[in-house]
Amino acid sequence: MGALVTLDLPDDSPMLGLPWIITFGPLSDVDEWEPVVCGPYERPHALALAEAVVAEEQLMAVVEPLLPALSAEEIRGEIAAAQIAAEDEAAQIDQADLYGDFEDVIDEELELAAEQEPVAGPLTAPSEAELRAGFARIAKLLTSKGA
Secondary structure, eight states: OOEEEEOOOOTTOGGGGSOEEEEEEESSSSOOOOOEEEEEEOHHHHHHHHHHHHTTSSEEEEEEEOOOOSSHHHHHHHHHHHHHHHHHHHHHHHHHHHTSOHHHHHHHHHHHHHHHSOOOOOOOOOOHHHHHHHHHHHHHHHHHTTO
């Protein structure tokens, strides 16, 4: 069994409506090969496909949003926002170190969340027809952006 990594987003996040890609790569440093990038998909389809693949193979799948930027300036803005968010996170970690072991708090929060969330079975991979319908919706989203 492999590993699936994705963003944990709130239910009202605008990123949920974006197209998503899956990057498959080796799970360990022992294997060396170029990652395979697939998509774009709608998020539920991307998650289900990634889960179906890593359930049977020792791979890592990273499911992440694809940002359909229309200009270099828009890309620069996204990069700046990501850099600011990383700096803010680093500052929060530094502050947490002043008051105790941040990792202990994270472990406790994860354990509490695992106890509260029902254990879901593996997602069923979408059919070709479902994927094609998703592609059509993504194409419409991408061609209407900024119009």
